[in-house]
Amino acid sequence: MTFSIQNMASQTKEAANVVATLTTETKNRVLMTISANLQAHSAKILAANKLDMEAAKKNDLAESMIDRLLLTEERIIAIAKSVEYIATLPDPVGLVTKTSLLPNGLNMSKQRIPLGVIAMIYESRPNVTVDAASLCFKAGNAVILRGGKEALQSNLALADSIHQALAQFDIPLNAISLVPDPDREIMNELLTLSDDVDLLIPRGGENLIRYVTENSRIPVIQHYKGVCHLYVDKFGDLEKALKILVNGKVQRPGVCNSLETLLVHKDVAKQFLPIVAATFAEHKVRVHACEKSLPYFENADLATDLDYDAEYLALEIAIKIVDSYDEAVTHIQRFSSGHTEVIITQDISLANKFIRQINSAVVMVNASSRFSDGGELGLGAEIGISTSKLHAYGPMGLESLTTEKFVVIGDGHIRG
């Protein structure tokens, strides 16, 4: 019999009704069993991963992709530990977020419920299989996992460990479904199943996210890019500014919460930019500078709008001197990707104005953009970062994998 993604989706939807009503205790016991299974089956998982690795080398996959694909004993233990960590997080399902007794005696409340069926579409990292499955499951959802073809054998082995845990607790295996066929046509069909799938979460490069958005009517959590700005105000503490600038640009340039543009108030440019130039020279950061700031840097080139729009994800930055706070805000509003923006200032009025005026997902005062992360902001684990404002905006934890229903309790109430 050939594989049918439509059948898998219907069965996952049925399983979602079961997962939605599991107690927190049961869900946590399942997660602990998944973790134990992963560690117990590590030899089998590593053997499957070896097949993927061999195929990847034969197919001349990029070095960075091969590293993402690789599993080791240590990586499996880390994956298992993160499942245990998810078991320790509070369960969002059933949380009462509002309750009131209406004038007519009706009792109204709002309660958190699972979204239903979430489809994860991702690339070569096998750890996403376990991560996404655990987060969706803890939030009471069923999930359809569609990983990249490079990781198929690894994913099948990981899913096997997961399914053994589900079976032990009499939970339908389709609570966590893995698409066993990496054919692109099957993925395209998955994107059309809006009756069965409540949410799509693509995890990977911008092309993947754009492809999923363009080809589906199902809501998509989008995270296109992070063009994070640091604005150093004339009342900024330049020591803090430098520390935060270096942390934001140099510590881990390849991630979305790293800095891509530095805006400096003209009154502090003369004092600040020479230090910046020396520091960036030391860290080999390539600079694209505006006309006014260009003279401070050796080997910098003139910044264009393309630079202000760029997510370099590398040791590379755009720098601009602004005449005023307002010019900084206007620049940010024009080029912002809606991810994270930072102001460095000691002026409390300006800090509050910045918080009011900037509506990116994360707005920061005197802190590094690198904190823009679900774990760092106290959400526990993170399923993604949304840069579209609907449903969730910014780092998404377990709560973002749920919605709210109204519960109304009467005693024979009718409307007049």
Added chain:
Amino acid sequence: MTFSIQNMASQTKEAANVVATLTTETKNRVLMTISANLQAHSAKILAANKLDMEAAKKNDLAESMIDRLLLTEERIIAIAKSVEYIATLPDPVGLVTKTSLLPNGLNMSKQRIPLGVIAMIYESRPNVTVDAASLCFKAGNAVILRGGKEALQSNLALADSIHQALAQFDIPLNAISLVPDPDREIMNELLTLSDDVDLLIPRGGENLIRYVTENSRIPVIQHYKGVCHLYVDKFGDLEKALKILVNGKVQRPGVCNSLETLLVHKDVAKQFLPIVAATFAEHKVRVHACEKSLPYFENADLATDLDYDAEYLALEIAIKIVDSYDEAVTHIQRFSSGHTEVIITQDISLANKFIRQINSAVVMVNASSRFSDGGELGLGAEIGISTSKLHAYGPMGLESLTTEKFVVIGDGHIRG
């Protein structure tokens, strides 16, 4: 110069930055001025409406559509009063929904912010122009209004009153933009402007909603239909059940929170259905009954799956006898539109089980489905009812026109 919807959308986006930072006080004063203007300009508005009415009659529009189009002195006063009412509602913008001091001393909070630019696409009711504009504005959003061509003259006159109020407070007129050209191609272009428009709210028939969803990549608030169920359990109080059944089906059958299907436990069918039959005969409700319940009704026909799936919006109902609570839940899960479901029972365990198991937007115990409405549930005003789970689920008030951002305040914090 020809009209450009792209220009209008860009200007609306710019205006959104202004609206987002207005104080509650200013927004309320603008709303009160809009209300005063509408009443002061009623002669001009009625004259414009007369043009629409004459064209509608010439074009042989349906009677129901003509009634929706009609404005009267009284209707204008009612519209103006509803704007004043929106001014009295609490402002969701700036609401801090979470705040915590993280272990490293960072102060993290979540604050409600406007969505940005909302595009409303609606049909012939001119009151939607004022209603939607006021709700979006109060929640700090700019709005693009695209009403039906039948109501264009009325809408232009209403927008004129609104714009005079905005001008008085030096707010860019594009804070509330009305598309002055009802050409369908212009609407189609609006659906593509995902860089400028954050949310689409279609208000009208299922065809309109489906058209907007199929033709746009912008998030859409969907409200396809309300197939609301009433389940009368064997431990249900049949007196309450009858009152709630009649209220749900007969009071206002044309709205989405009216009842469409009655499920009755077999143990009470013999006692309950004869009374139902007599009552429905009196109210001339047409019945589609399952095989077992068919004998209780005169002139009923046999219900098919099409009946269980139907949103009759008329004095018409599907009835089914179920063998158990579980059968009722299974039926609801299969045919639910995600709108509202009601259980009639005195059994507290079963009531709680129903609340846990049914994940429609509104779940009720011993109360009429007719309460499933933003105003009735204490949200103040309602911009729509969402039956898709993302972003908002169920009746949507002002809060649903906002999202949340993270605000992080440090003192030179960097990530280790």
